[in-house]
């Protein structure tokens with residue numbers, strides 16, 4: 001198996017952590033992102049016990065601190081020569097703080113705005129890959145984007161802003177696949193109510209083992225089965241590509257979302 005260079009955000013828990021175990025067994029070169037240095041370091045040690053041949057680099061960023069991401073990513077870029085796969089997996093549903101330091105809803109910040117800020121500078125590295133892939137963690141929970149809520153001048157429930165942030169991420173995925181036609185860009189619902197901390201905190205019960213999600217992420221990251229299928233939404237509740245919320249393919253709404261996103265990013269930087 002060809003060894004890939006793979007960045008996984010939110011690698012310290014849940015389906016991201018299960019994914020990196022599998023990738024480590026294969027011997028892929030891993031860039032592990034997390035917000036907690038100690039958790040990341042412990043994960044690295046664990047993975048090296050599984051496979052001491054792999055190379056692992058750590059990237060510590062709290063994705064709610066949007067204004068810090070760009071600098072930390074450009075520092076990371078100086079240390080990395082190649083990247084084949086980006087898995088934008090980190091996500092939040094319940095949060096002690098409803099808003100980030102910029103006054104933006106925490107779910108919009110971490111689940112949507114952070115991956116946008118982080119991914120664009122990294123795309124230059126993907127260009128050297130023979131099989132570049134970007135995987136964005138969406139959800140079955142998708143609700144129309146309220147631009148006032150995105151901007152931070154109106155609040156809404158956690159449940160609503162989580163679903164809005166996931167549709168926003170899915171809409172951006174479709175735009176990104178048009179912009180970078182040589183890259184396989186996929187939005188994915190890994191399966192509903194998988195057994196992870198996020199689900200336990202939000203719902204108190206689960207429907208499926210977390211491996212249902214990590215096995216799919218593994219296939220989308222390094223497998224052959226869906227290679228080259230780009231600009232699509234994979235719905236793991238159906239086990240196949242399927243329709244996302246209709247707004248995911250509405251060009252007017254995507255344009256409004258990305259125009260507003262650019263304004264927000266200009267404001268906070």
Ligand SMILES: NC(=O)c1ccc[n+]([C@@H]2O[C@H](COP(=O)([O-])OP(=O)(O)OC[C@H]3O[C@@H](n4cnc5c(N)ncnc54)[C@H](OP(=O)(O)O)[C@@H]3O)[C@@H](O)[C@H]2O)c1
Pocket residue numbers: 009010011012013014015016034035036039061062063064088089090091092110137138139140189190191192193194195196197198199
């Ligand atoms: N589980 C499901 O049923 C399900 C269904 C649909 C979609 N998803 C999506 O799948 C992804 C993974 O979810 P999961 O269930 O595995 O969740 P999880 O167990 O709660 O793990 C979330 C990961 O994201 C990281 N994270 C959270 N906030 C962060 C921040 N501000 N900065 C940096 N990292 C942050 C966490 O870091 P720490 O380890 O430091 O906490 C953790 O590594 C999410 O995007 C989620 O929305 C999950």
